[in-house]
Amino acid sequence: MIFGFGRKPVDNDDDDDDDEEEIEYVLFQGATNGVEPDMKGNAKLVQAGLIRTKELVTNAMSRRAEMIRLEPKGQVSVATMYVDGVPFPGAKMPVQAGLAITQMLKLLSGLDIKDRTKPQSGAVKAQLEDTKYEVRVDTAPVATGGERLIVRIQDVKQKFETPDELGWGEAIREKIRALASQKKGIILAVGPPMSGVSCAAFGVLRSIDAYLFNIYSLSKNGKDIAHVAEFQPEPGDSLTQTIGRAIRAEGDVLFLAPCRDADFAKMMVEDSEDACLLSEMTAKDCADAIARFTQMSGDPILCAERLHGLISQKLVRLLCPKCKQAYRPNPKLLQKVGLPPETKVLYRAPKPPEEDDEEFEDYEPCEKCGGVGYFGRTGLVEFIEITPGMKEIIENGADPQKIRDQAKKEKMQSWASDGLRLVAAHKTSLEELQRVFKPV
Template sequence: MGRDFDDDDNDEEEEDDFEEVLFQGAMFGREPDLKKNPRLVNAARPPVKRMISDGLARRAHMIVLEPAQGRIAIRFVVDGVPYPAGAVPGQRGVAMIQMIKLLAGLNPQERSEPQTGGINAEFDDKKYELMIDTTVLKPGVERLRIRVEDPKVSYLKPSDVGMPENLIKDLREHTNEASGIILACGPPETGVTSLSICALHCVDPYLYSVYNMADVGNRELTNVTDFEPEEGHDLELSLDRLIRREADIIYSGEFQDPSTVQTIFDFADRLCFVGEIRSANPAQAIKQLIEWVGADKVAQHVRGILTQKLIRTLCDDCKQAFRPNPQLKRQLQLDEAVKVLYRAPAPPDPEDVEAPTIEELCEDCDGLPYHGRAACFEFLNMTDGMKEVVSSGADPEAIRKQMHDEKMTTIQRDAVRLVVEGKTSLEEVQRSFRPARKKRAPKRRRR
């Protein structure tokens, strides 16, 4: 929207209608000393407060400040879509970045090494955790990101992420064997760890003994016992101890070290492991595992690989119903029982000057007209047919074809489920599979 957050007179009338964020201290035990930086605080704290308040009012889950053509550009990411949200002159933008780092208890002068921290905040009577990280782009130049998290919201159980019952059943059946390996995969920062914990929570804790060997931070694992390895014990000795404790299922965290992965595969006939791997999709995850342990072991021990994609959901207050024609129903392979789908409201006729705008039709979404996101899933099931494909070389295209032929859950197929359930539109599904384009920032929510 081209807003200058360093301008004290900017949008004075609008500021009267919206409260500003309250900073309530740094996270992780850090204690910022604002009194040592009075000039920075006086100059940069007001525009930082306005920027973060503006982002929270627009439902941004991420705010990015990065250099662009001698200025510091600001982007709000709302429901996964980045919107340009203004820019400030270079030196003022650097001061804002330094101020944010100071509020998080970080070193405001450090620009040669990445830093991470957090700020406790409150806005519109709601608590937030603002997770801060910096990336050094070149000596003395950095990008800063603010990830907005609601401490009361978690995505660690199947119901939290809207996992369909058929997928929960598949995961539960695989863990019932108390052997083999189940993995969640995806690129960095796509919720892979949370997804792997969701898979773990598909286990019936009253029938099986479940242990955790990973560092999960402040995430809560329900009915899972933390395991502390004894000093001097390697992974093999620790897994032997767990077997003696009659463990059934182990949450192992991220698969990243080849020797560790090899040991896990060696024990996968006696224990069931649930973990994660950083791969773009299940086919790429299979390829990586084969490089580490070989195709035969992958085919023998992997039970399934899960991934997800988040898609914006339609605003319930302004979405419009329509009847799909027979050709569309055949194309989407919809059941005959499906009579109605939903889409975003059409823009008004430009010739009708009295027609209300989309923004005027719905105050909740301010004309986007999407509000929030839902997950669609993909699950590679290691069937006998898939084992043959993996053993013969695991070509990604062959894996995709096998998944299609066996009608396994794929991202595209599950996205249609969200359309049928009325949660999203066909247009949004098509958009989510295209490269992202920059958009104007959505309007602020009124209190």
Template sequence: MLELPIPAGLPTLAVNTDPVVLVSWWKALLILPPLVAWLWIVSTVFDKFCARFFLPREKWNLVHLLVGLLALGVAVSFPVQAPWGFFVGWAIMVAVLTGHVFLFMAIANKDERVPAEKRMKVDFSALRSKDHKPKQAAKASELVIRNMDKQALPIPEKETPEFALRVAAEGLYLKALEGRASQIDVGSAGKDQTYAAAFLVDGVRVPGPTMPAGDAFKLIDFWKAAARLDVNDRRRRLTGDVTVERGADKKKVRVTALGTQGGMRLTLLLDPEGQVRFKPTDLGLLDAQQAELTKLVQEGHGVVLTAAPADGGRTSTFYTLLKLHDAYTQNVQSVELDVQDVPEGVRQNRWDPQAEGPEFGTLVRSIIRRDPDVLGVAELPDQQTAKEICKAEPERTRVYASLRAGSALEAIEAWVRTVGAPAEAARVLHGAVAQKLVRKLCQNCRIPYQPAPDLLKRLGLPPEKVKQLFKKGGQVLIKNKPETCPACQGTGYIGQTACFEVYPLGQAERDLIAKQDWAGLKSELRKKQLPSMSQAALKKAVDGTTSVEEVSRISAPAEAPPRPAAQPAAPAGKPA
């Protein structure tokens, strides 16, 4: 080999052949486990969740990528050279990844396309020690049922009649949860000594399983015993509460049992407080209606009628109106048959029809004599109650009188009939609020379509402005195959919203009411240019909240005019 001499004084290039370690191997072992776990959650759980409920996958995948790069960058390049600097960066990486997991769950669960029972939850119950396994009998029991003293009902031994009854009772409850039911009814099917269950889903009754009368009685007695009701009393209306737990999910259930001419009847109302607890902005009021309702509340005197059909959301609006008043600076009270919620600061007076004491109207009179600032009367069971309300000083007390009616005009007519004296009934009236519920279209599977011109003409919608409406679907394409929508389970609807009409009543309207000039009153209300119930429903159909079929359903005239004064009070625990 030829070796060339290097002149003295010239710079030389020295090459260090020793290996250089850029990242310690033990640091990689610490970084990889949380990063891999996070990647697994994002790719297998979150991505599938977005695909199932049609959440924006591309947007979320980009967010996941940016968060992962940020967390990894912090771990490997934390700007502290000290040995403990790496551990600080590693801890920040774990905190970022963990926080991102919980933040995604919180945001995704709030999306209206995700049903409440399908929301993501963190359940550590599966991590319980194997040394604390329950008995063999408990393995087939999925629920923990507690009475109001928080004592859990013991689970019977397997292969006993009591255990089979427990499994049947739990099965009925679980079927209701899977079907998004808000209420379970068990009653006589009307033939062959057969009983049947029914589920209330989005305001529509869905048939459930049938059973022999003997099995139904045992099922009813099971829930009565769980709520500590008298199982031997098969005549009176009995109401009690239990708490049902399934993993991390916990629900209060109101148990109501009563005897009817057809036999025993059981009603299980799931989460009674949650069903009637709404913010004013969540009721479904249009902007103009919200403004008028705010004015009515601020006016603070006279009688305001609140009306809806049975199971029409009347109780929710009743409680919401009471909560709009400041219960700490005003004396706010209510008279109720069935207390479903406990508004903060409101003094609630419950009237028990089976207990000895004053009549409903007498109780209302005694409270009015105490000069409350606001009084809510949840029912109008008789003429005495209506007359006592009329005796309240209209300039000093605001009274919300709740009754069953299909529109504001029907509510006013029913109020006048109940009082019996048109002039007296008209004198105290300052407003009427009526509503009906419509089902909300499932945002996952609703189908857009171009409405025909004759349909728009029949609905009174301008063809030049309404180019698209929506109808229920029930199916979605998963891998190019039609399958039942996982969000609505094929019904095409999820949840309900209310369509309102809100009318303040001035002296001109009161004069027409005193004359019972209903045609004139209807014309006067139209002059206010406030949305009617049908117009509010059409607005929700145009913006895709509901369908034309639902609008037609609530706009159809009732078969017979309602007479609230002759109606008994709503069943205990049942939303009015």
């Protein structure tokens, strides 16, 4: 079902004719969970919230926003839009209008609009002009009353699951393949919330040659992964029993659900002797993940033996290919940041003219990026391999700073080194790296 009001006429006072400009509104095309929304039974909500919801989501899509955050603050609800990870202020509206939008999106996503006391997650299919989207909806109650709404907008054709789509270099893929070829041990994709951890986990999975290894997915992620069979558990079986059956079925690599607690970590360490286990977990970076996973496993010696590699990515914006500006870098700058001295040219985003500049009146922002100077994002990759030196640190307490120092000593790939690779390749700028690495 498509929920209408696709176009809105807009008066044009400057036109003497009766022609009207039409704004194309997003069309919502049904919840992904198959629940049919009761539009007639919620007619008052539809009247109060549907057009507002369409305006907010359409505006976000038009601005290339990948996320909307709508939160009640006193008597108003404040919207923030995130474009390539950078927040921009959105609309402010009466708190009741924000509530109507939240409830409307819950209804369209097949969620329970009567329950405002617990977090809920869902999604609705949508289309704007010729582009199809999946709009993911997450709500959570806030202490001051009402609900916080997070809307994530994903162009269904733009998936970030393969190493190529994630921008990973060949060296990282070779390391992953080498570790998986051992058919034992643990590989973790890690990172903070909103950093693309699940995408990184799928990137690890897609780096492994499914023609050479038997790969089973034990994670109910709802994704159809080519050449990866979904291994069904037997009724009443524990995860350990399911892993054992998958190994007996000649599984070489097993893709698991995220590691969120000590019991899961202990199970991974104990059951990774005869198959390579892939999972993800929340952590600040790879060193923090090693420390936390070691603590959760409760066995530093066995953890050092079974943990083989960790990958983490940090998203950075890509320079707009249409308006990026070349400049000749100062040799001292090259030496300071660690770029080769023979580097002749780098690129950066153009700066729009100030109001008192002569060019200000004639300035027109770039049609592709809207004058931001960046278009899209890619991942900076950190990879830590558990070498003999790393094993010794893990066995002696897994201090995160010692792990970082050892990784630097062994010249393992870091976010910074990968960022400089992208700068040298003219894909991003030094200014963008400075923004990303700036302490919060």
